[in-house]
Amino acid sequence: MKISMIHIFVTIILVAAHMAIAESDMLQDFCVADLSNGLKVNGYTxxxxxxxTADDFYYVGLASAAAxxxxxxGSVVTAANVAKVPGLNTLGVSISRIDYAPGGLNPPHLHPRASEAIFVLEGRLFVGFLTSSGQLIxxxxxxGDVFVFPKxxxxxQQNPNKAPASVLAAFDSQNPGAQAVGPSLFGANPPIPDDLLAKAFGIGPMEIQKVKGKFPAKK
Known part of the structure; x- marks a missing residue:
């Protein structure tokens, strides 16, 4: 039976994909991050x-609620990422705790390098995400509930209630990153031009200046 060129092509692609996945597998038991090394790589040396030591894989910072x-x-994120737990380096996972005061809000943001799954430890929350087409989920x-935010x-997450709330958040990245909408757009350094933001949001430059005043640029 003759094998068509398309079958050969598909076979080559599948083999190449398998090899690429294999090359990304762990090549040693672990690679504990050397946080003191100034060498810049995609991760840590x-x-x-x-x-x-065992302390490289250990962290107690999530045991208690943050103030x-x-x-x-009205919300505080306590992260247990590779910067806090060096043993997470190359493992592709991390965890955080988020505590919310009554009425507290973890404002709209995204994690550029990870999906997120939260588990509600205490209280009640209103949560959601926006699809790329603008649909609110x-x-x-x-x-005890679990909710997932796509990468x-x-x-x-909002706590609209009169009692505190808290969650554990798991990420499929050792360093998921977090980019908040307000500070990113209105507190950029150097700043995004007022006329650009005014046109994007359909408001005047004076209103843009007022909003920028609420988000001091980070140095």
């Missing part, structure tokens, strides 16, 4: 295995 009183949004969550889509 590996710590000398002889100097690795939300001094946060203007939202739901009210109770204690790089804008999403939020």
């Amino acid at each position: 590996c710590k000398d295995p002889a100097k690795v 939300t009183g001094n946060n203007t949004m 939202s739901k009210h969550l109770n204690k 790089a889509l804008l999403h939020f």
Whole structure:
């Protein structure tokens, strides 16, 4: 039976894809991040295995609720990413705890490098994300519920209730990153021109200046 060129082509593509996946597999037991090394790579260089300890894989920062009183949004994110847990380097996972005051909000933001799944530890939340076509997918969550936010889509969590709330958030990245809409657009450094933002949002330059005043540029 003759094998067509299309079958050969598909076979080559599948073999190449398998090889690419295999090359990305772990080549050692672990690669604990050497946070003291200034070398810039996609991740961190590996710590000398002889100097690795259990503390490189250990973190206690998520055990207690964070103080939300001094946060203007009424929410605090405590991250356990590779910067806090060096043993996460190259493993492609991390976790955070988010605490919300009554009425607190984790404002619209996205994680450029990860999807996110939250588990409600305490309280009730209103959560949602926006699709690339502008559809809002939202739901009210109770204690014990799980909700998933797809990678790089804008999403939020709000506590509209009179009691505190908290969640655990899991990510498929050792360093998911977070980009908030307001600070990114109106607190950019150097700043985005007022006329550009005014045209994009359909408002006047004076209104843009007022909004920028709420988001001081980071130095």
